[in-house]
Ligand SMILES: *[C@@H]1O[C@H](CO)[C@@H](O)[C@H](O)[C@H]1NC(C)=O
């Protein structure tokens with residue numbers, strides 16, 4: 001069975017490589033048709049299917065699964081569904097330092113943050129349309145087919161993340177206002193965002209990787225020197241990358257959420273940069289297990305903020 005699937009996969013790859021260039025320009029054409037005035041954010045560019053990536057799928061992702069170090073943990077307790085053995089990640093500083101209290105979003109505040117620009121799940125890309133046809137369905141009921149297709153051992157981290165991602169995408173979340181949506185292609189992502197925002201004019205994006213953003217890969221002290229509101233729940237959709245062998249954006253509109261541009265000065269070298277953060281101000285129905293509460297020692301109801309992670313994208317009309 002395994003080798004049959006692998007052959008199917010190889011065949012799909014061969015067919016796919018013929019149509020590759022046109023697939024990718026079709027994708028860009030689609031973007032330009034739907035969002036003519038919106039530059040494609042780097043996160044999305046980095047998730048476009050490429051020929052190289054399909055070689056990677058064959059040679060690496062199918063075996064090494066080096067995408068498993070994902071930010072999925074950030075949704076823990078917000079998403080009621082998933083059970084995930086990622087508690088050790090809650091101790092890593094690039095997760096913990098991401099969270100802060102709303103009162104710290106003010107001029108002169110000092111925050112130590114570890115901005116990282118390369119965590120496993122960002123290495124994945126959307127499957128090309130042709131390749132997508134060869135994939136098992138993106139459904140938890142097809143978990144075992146997905147595990148077989150991607151050669152993931154049932155007890156492995158890869159299997160755990162794939163299961164968690166599929167469950168997270170299907171779990172109805174009553175606290176987030178509207179149902180979340182998981183996009184597994186650029187077309188689905190754009191179509192969800194434009195229909196949710198009620199149009200394609202004036203759609204803007206912020207993502208955690210603008211030029212001039214903090215990029216020194218360490219926990220560093222920063223001083224807040226500017227805070228500017230960018231968007232509120234009503235006109236915004238936030239999309240986070242989840243761990244899977246290919247790119248998956250989990251998009252949602254959490255209630256009473258505001259996105260900000262936060263200007264920071266690196267206390268050690270005086271370099272100024274802009275980061276992005278969102279604050280949630282209606283959290284009383286959230287689980288006490290929400291990772292942000294745990295890290296901040298806070299309870300449901302607390303206004304909690306976090307910086308956007310690399311490759312998160314907030315879409316808004318403005
Ligand atoms: C994962 O594998 C890809 C392909 O070999 C490589 O480009 C990338 O740097 C790897 N990422 C990590 C985090 O090891």
Ligand SMILES: *[C@@H]1O[C@H](CO)[C@@H](O)[C@H](O)[C@H]1NC(C)=O
Nearest residue numbers: 081082083143154163164167
């Ligand atoms: C997948 O996750 C669900 C829900 O947490 C769990 O009940 C199930 O046992 C998991 N399946 C596998 C194969 O790990």
